[in-house]
Amino acid sequence: MISTIYFNFITKDRLLAFLGKDDDKKLKKHDLINEITTLLCDNEILYKKFFNTFKKELAVFPTELEKILSCTTTERKRWTEEGKLSVVEYRQFKKYGKVLSHPVYNRWDIQLLSPDTIERWRAEHQKSVSDSRKTAAKKALRTKTKHDNLRQSFAQEWKEILVSWYCKGSPELAATFELAYWTVWISRWAKENNLKSRRAIKYTTEYQEKEQICYTLKNKSVKLLSKTPFAKLSFYMPDSPDKIYISFCDKHFEDFKDFRNNLGFNKMEYYDNNKKYINKCNKCIVDIDKNYYSLYYLEVSSETLSDITFSFHTPFPIGNEFWPPPKSLPAIEHYENDGIFRFGRPVLDEEKIVYREKDVLKRFNNAITKFLLYYQG
DNA sequence: CAGAACCGTGTAGCTTCTGT
DNA sequence: ACAGAAGCTACACGGTTCTG
Incomplete structure (x- = not known):
């Protein structure tokens, strides 16, 4: 028995044509439906022909298909892709300013699918998933080795840089540069965690906490750096600082x-x-x-190692706690890096291999300990 | 021997936007 | 106003190997 809901989507003219009664316009749709249902009742061939003729009108939409097969959206998409589900046509709709399309399915073919078939598909997929995971594990291993090597050679390079700083400059200068270097990375991780916390769904507070930890360390460090002989402190006031x-x-x-x-x-x-x-x-x-959007600008540099300059921006409300009032400092009219890097940038993906958060934190802590030794000892 | 590091896959929950 | 389509992305989880 055909559900009468299906007839809602079929016009009377199409039904008349199906029965070969094109000219019999006086027939009520209701009576037509009754006639067809009785006809189809004991006529297998006609029943099938009905579904084939009206396959577009009777097409199954994605959500209905998921209910019929009790499968997930992901499964439906996968089976469609693999050509396992009979698609009548693709229908278009507009979104994101683009024309997108979705499939509609053949009702006759869909109802022929048995639960056993579905279970077989699932089993096959599970097998292929487990296979590809094995391959993935091998690939993961190669990548890991590569990354480990990168970290190792960076450690070597870093050691050489440190040696050259300590050879060319005073211990105070080298310790200052070392701390400044890792403060740059701490600052980038602060920004990274800030962006992550804003995007996060579940771990918002975790990222916020990490952001705070990094910014606290950065602030502690810029305060120390500003007291060294290699520091130049100035002030930047934007057009609307308040x-x-x-x-x-x-x-x-x-x-x-x-x-x-x-x-x-x-x-x-x-x-x-x-x-x-x-x-x-x-x-x-x-x-x-007042001055909410103004920034303290700290530059760390030395004649001895003139090719290196570190610069830090600290919001007025924070720097104000430990630095002199803006009026007593030289003003910068404007500075470069006016784009997205103006308030520090996050860590780039390729940098996350060598400058992992935990490594940066460790090196930063080392640097600050060493720094305090030289300046207090 | 637990845990870290890595990659692949699935999924929840959000957004965007149209047709009704 | 709302249902419902795909897109997008953070996250969960599984498997393998090495390490401390």
Whole structure:
């Protein structure tokens, strides 16, 4: 027995054509359906022909197919790819500004699939998964060896760099550069964890904690570095250095909405144009965080090793705790690296092999211990 | 002998966007 | 407003080998 739901998708004209009664327009669709269901009831050939004629109308959509076969989306996609599921056609839809398509399946062929077949497919797939994992393990081993070698040769290079620093400069200079070097990497891991925490679903707090640890170490280090004879501290103030929180009162909020609708103003633009009134209004809340976006700029360099310069940017609210007020420092008008690297960059994938987080932390701690020995001893 | 390091695969949960 | 399509990505997990 054919479910009557299917007929909803088939037009009356198509049903008439199926019965060879094209001209019999007066027949009600309801009666047509009854006639066809009875006809199909005991006629296997006609029954099959019905499904073939209306395969597009009766096509199975992805979600329905997943229910019928009780399989996952991943399984459906895989079986479609492998040509195991009979596809009637691909239908298009728009998304991401692109035209994408999805398959619809042949209802007749799908209902012929037995649970045994499905189980066989699953077993076959499991076999191939386990095979490819064996190959993967071999590949993983080769990659691991390669990476281990890279780390080893870096350790060698690093040793040579250190030797040259200690030979050419004073122990104080070498210790300062060593700490500065690893502070750069600590700072990059801080940024990396910051980005990860913002993307993370489950480990948000873990990444935030790591970010904090790295930034704390960085701040501790730049403070120490700034006291050395190789440090130059200056100050950078952007065009709008203050962070401004605004909460309009009801009246000004209405006024702002007018400006937004008519002139396309955003909150700040509206505030800039109406500062006098907003500041005078005692129901509006305006909170100004002075110099929030300003940065202390620390440069570590020496005549002795003139080809190396380290630079660090520290937000005003942090540097303000231990450095002199901005007015007493030389100002930088603007500096290079104005793009995404302006506030430090994350660790690049290829760098994560040699500069793993745990290695960087270890080397940083070594460097800071050594640094303190030279400066306090 | 547990754990680290690595790669491949599956999946949950999110986004984007259209047709109804 | 909402269902439902694929895309995207972080994460879980499994297998193999080496290491401390």
